[in-house]
Amino acid sequence: MIKKNRSWWKDDTISNLIGRKQIDWSIFEYGTHIPMDFHEDFVVANQNIEVPLGQSQRVLLITEGNQFECNLSRINQRKQNREALQIRYDTNSELKDYMIARFNSSYNYLFHKRNQAASTKNPITVPEQYAEYLEFYATDNPFVYELKFITNDIPIPEDHPSIWWVCQGTSYNTQKQEGVLWAPLKNIGGKTQHHWETMKDVKVNDIVLHYSIGALRAVSQVQEAAVERPKPASLPDQQWEETGRLVVTEYHELNPPIPLEAISQDLLQLHITKGPINKKGGVNQGYLFPFTLQGLSIVQNKSKDTPWPEFTLLSEVEEVEQDVELVTLNDEETSAHLQIVKGYIQQQGFTYPELLIENFYISLKTKPFVILAGISGTGKTKLIQKFAEALGATEANGQFTLIPVRPDWNDPSDLIGYKDLSGTFRRGKLTYVLEVASAPENQQKPYFICLDEMNLARVEHYFSDLLSILETQRWQEGRIVTDTVVAEDQVGRNIGIPENVFFIGTVNMDETTHPFSKKVLDRANTIEFNHIQLDNFIGLENAAVSIEEESESLYPTAQFLTSNYIQLKDAYAENKNIIQSTVSQLVKINTILESIHAHVGFRVRDSICFYLIYNERFSLMTPEEAMDMQIMQKILPRIQGNNSVVKKVIIEFLLFSISGSISNSKEYVDGERDIEQLWAKHISENNVKYPQSAKKLIYMLRRLDHDGFTSFWVS
Known part of the structure; x- marks a missing residue:
C-alpha cells in the first residue's frame, strides 16, 4: 500500500x-516536519519506543559512511489540540552543508526563488519532474536511521532570470570592453571563496548589476554561462590562480550612474542572504553576489532619470511560503515556553543571572520599552538578540533590527527620517521597521528594535516624540494602536507604533554617556545586571547540547509579548486583590520618597501593577521577588542627591x-x-x-x- 501526505510518501x-x-x-535550514500519518512509522522504526510528549530524543543518521546527530522532537500543541513530530538539526552546520551538497540542484533553485520572493504566503516547491x-x-x-538520496543532476529551468550584483572596482572598464565577467577558482593559497563560486550558478539571460567605485555603472544580460578559462590577459595580476570561470555578458551603461548612497539603506531592509550590502550600507568585500527582483x-525606482534596457523590466515578483508556524499560547504554555527560550539562550553559550529572562519577558509584556543597564561586556545586546531569535525574530528575516545610537543625534530624524x-x-531605520511590522501579513510577528548604547546621545532629544506617542496607546478593534509617527504624505499611509513592535535600549553609565530624565524612567523598565560570574561555564558546557524541549519553528505570535492592559481599569475586575496589595506597598514607598520629590504617579503605579499581575498569571516568581524587581527597575533609579x-x-x-x-528609622538616620x-x-x-x-x-x-553624592547609576 502507498501512503502520501504533503511532501511525504511511503510504499x-x-x-x-x-x-x-x-x-x-x-x-x-533546520530539518523537517513529519505528518501525523507517519508518526506511527517512526514509532515502529524505534522498536515501539515513543518520544515522551513535549520532549526530544537524540537521533543518529547514517549515510554513505557518515554519521550525523540530530533530534526527534515531539511537540505538544495544546492550543491547537494536536501534537507535532519533527527531525531537527538547526545547530548541526555539518549536516546542513552535507544536505546542500547532496541536493545541490534543489538548493540552488529554492535559494534563488526565495531571494526573488516579495513576501511569505504561497509555497515554493521544486517542479515535480x-x-x-x-x-x-x-x-x-532504535533512533538510528539510514538515509538514502534520490538526486537530480539536471539543472532546473526557472521562470525568471536570476539577478546578480558584481563588484568590479578598477577592473570594470576592462571587463566591460571585453564583455565578460571573470573570477578565479582559488586564491594563491588554494582556497576558494563563496563570491567566486557563485559564478558557476550564472545562467543565460540572467541580469547582472555592475558596481564600481561608489556607483552602479552598468547592467548586463548574460549571453553564455560560466566556463573554465584562464585569466584574460587584459586583467591585472592578483594573488590568485590563473584558472577561473568566465561568463560572457552584454553590458549596457547606466547613464547617469546610480550612487550607492541613494539605494543602500533601502536595499538593507531586504536582508538578502549573502547579498552585496553590509550592515553599514557599504558593499561587502567580494566579487559576485546574489541579488533579488x-x-x-x-534600484530602478530610485533612478528615474536613468534609462533601463527592456530586458530588465520584469513582471511582479513571486511570493513564498512562510517557513515557521505561529501559535497562540495560553498562560500555562507561556511559562513553559519561557523555559524553551532560556534553554535556547543557554544553548547558544550565554548564561544570565537567575530570573533575568523572566524579568525581561514580563517587563516587555508590561510596556514595549525596556532599558538594559550594566557595565560594558555583560551581554546586554546579546540577550536581546538571542531572546528575539528564540521567538523566531532575526536580522535575516527583518524582525530584529540593531540601531547603534550616535552621540550627535539631537532629534527624531535620525530614527524616523527626514x-x-x-x-x-x-526613511530612517525605524520607519522601515514600523512599515513592515504594521503590514497585515506581519501583525502576528514580533519585531524587536535594539537601540545600542542609547544614552550616547540625550534620549530626550531623539526619542521623546516616540515616548509621547507610546503614551497614546488605545484599543481599536481589539488591537493596540497609537497616534501617527510617520504621516501619509511621507510614506503613503499613516503609520503609528504597532502593538507587535518592542523597543529595547542598552546603556552604559560612564563619563561618555548621558543620564535619564524621569520622563524616560517612568516609561521604561530599567533592568540592571552588573553582577558578573566569570567562572560560570554552564552556558559553554551546554552550548553543544540541544535543549530537551524545543519550539520547533512553532514560534508564538506577537501576543506572547503584547500587553493585555493599557489602563488599570482593564485589569482591575479580575485582579482586584493583586492590585490593592501592590498599591498599598506603593503608598508606603511614596511616603518615604515624597521628601525628595521622587514619589511615583499613576503611570508607574499602573505599570507595576501590570507587572505583578503578569507574574501571578504565568507563575514565574514569588510576589516578593516580582515586587523586588519593580522597586529596582521603576523606583530606585529616581533617587539621587548629595x-x-x-x-x-x-x-x-x-x-x-x-x-x-520603617519603624525605628530615626535611630538609624541619627x-x-x-x-x-x-x-x-x-x-x-x-x-x-x-534583597x-x-x-x-x-x-x-x-x-x-x-x-558625598549618590545615584542609582553611579558605578
Whole structure:
C-alpha cells in the first residue's frame, strides 16, 4: 500500500522504509516536519519506543559512511489540540552543508526563488519532474536511521532570470570592453571563496548589476554561462590562480550612474542572504553576489532619470511560503515556553543571572520599552538578540533590527527620517521597521528594535516624540494602536507604533554617556545586571547540547509579548486583590520618597501593577521577588542627591526593603544604630523582604558616605 501526505510518501512493500521526504527549503535550514500519518512509522522504526510528549530524543543518521546527530522532537500543541513530530538539526552546520551538497540542484533553485520572493504566503516547491528526495530507513537500533538520496543532476529551468550584483572596482572598464565577467577558482593559497563560486550558478539571460567605485555603472544580460578559462590577459595580476570561470555578458551603461548612497539603506531592509550590502550600507568585500527582483525594482525606482534596457523590466515578483508556524499560547504554555527560550539562550553559550529572562519577558509584556543597564561586556545586546531569535525574530528575516545610537543625534530624524533638499522623504531605520511590522501579513510577528548604547546621545532629544506617542496607546478593534509617527504624505499611509513592535535600549553609565530624565524612567523598565560570574561555564558546557524541549519553528505570535492592559481599569475586575496589595506597598514607598520629590504617579503605579499581575498569571516568581524587581527597575533609579535628606530617604527605604516597615528609622538616620549591621544580620539569616533592592540601597548609601553624592547609576 502507498501512503502520501504533503511532501511525504511511503510504499509498504519497500523493506525498512520509514518514509520518503520531497526536498524543500526546511531540509537546508533546520530539518523537517513529519505528518501525523507517519508518526506511527517512526514509532515502529524505534522498536515501539515513543518520544515522551513535549520532549526530544537524540537521533543518529547514517549515510554513505557518515554519521550525523540530530533530534526527534515531539511537540505538544495544546492550543491547537494536536501534537507535532519533527527531525531537527538547526545547530548541526555539518549536516546542513552535507544536505546542500547532496541536493545541490534543489538548493540552488529554492535559494534563488526565495531571494526573488516579495513576501511569505504561497509555497515554493521544486517542479515535480526535477524533484529530489530523502529516504529514511529503519535499522537494527532504535533512533538510528539510514538515509538514502534520490538526486537530480539536471539543472532546473526557472521562470525568471536570476539577478546578480558584481563588484568590479578598477577592473570594470576592462571587463566591460571585453564583455565578460571573470573570477578565479582559488586564491594563491588554494582556497576558494563563496563570491567566486557563485559564478558557476550564472545562467543565460540572467541580469547582472555592475558596481564600481561608489556607483552602479552598468547592467548586463548574460549571453553564455560560466566556463573554465584562464585569466584574460587584459586583467591585472592578483594573488590568485590563473584558472577561473568566465561568463560572457552584454553590458549596457547606466547613464547617469546610480550612487550607492541613494539605494543602500533601502536595499538593507531586504536582508538578502549573502547579498552585496553590509550592515553599514557599504558593499561587502567580494566579487559576485546574489541579488533579488525586489532589489532591482528598488534600484530602478530610485533612478528615474536613468534609462533601463527592456530586458530588465520584469513582471511582479513571486511570493513564498512562510517557513515557521505561529501559535497562540495560553498562560500555562507561556511559562513553559519561557523555559524553551532560556534553554535556547543557554544553548547558544550565554548564561544570565537567575530570573533575568523572566524579568525581561514580563517587563516587555508590561510596556514595549525596556532599558538594559550594566557595565560594558555583560551581554546586554546579546540577550536581546538571542531572546528575539528564540521567538523566531532575526536580522535575516527583518524582525530584529540593531540601531547603534550616535552621540550627535539631537532629534527624531535620525530614527524616523527626514526630507532632503529635493523634498523626498528619506526613511530612517525605524520607519522601515514600523512599515513592515504594521503590514497585515506581519501583525502576528514580533519585531524587536535594539537601540545600542542609547544614552550616547540625550534620549530626550531623539526619542521623546516616540515616548509621547507610546503614551497614546488605545484599543481599536481589539488591537493596540497609537497616534501617527510617520504621516501619509511621507510614506503613503499613516503609520503609528504597532502593538507587535518592542523597543529595547542598552546603556552604559560612564563619563561618555548621558543620564535619564524621569520622563524616560517612568516609561521604561530599567533592568540592571552588573553582577558578573566569570567562572560560570554552564552556558559553554551546554552550548553543544540541544535543549530537551524545543519550539520547533512553532514560534508564538506577537501576543506572547503584547500587553493585555493599557489602563488599570482593564485589569482591575479580575485582579482586584493583586492590585490593592501592590498599591498599598506603593503608598508606603511614596511616603518615604515624597521628601525628595521622587514619589511615583499613576503611570508607574499602573505599570507595576501590570507587572505583578503578569507574574501571578504565568507563575514565574514569588510576589516578593516580582515586587523586588519593580522597586529596582521603576523606583530606585529616581533617587539621587548629595544631602542629608537623600540619606534619610535611602535609610528609610533600606529598612522598608529589609522588613517591609520603617519603624525605628530615626535611630538609624541619627546614627544611634548601625544600618549596615542590621543589613548583615538579616542577610545572614536569609530574612530580607526585597534583597536586590536592599543590596542596591546599601551600595548607594556607601557611595553617599564616601563620595558625598549618590545615584542609582553611579558605578
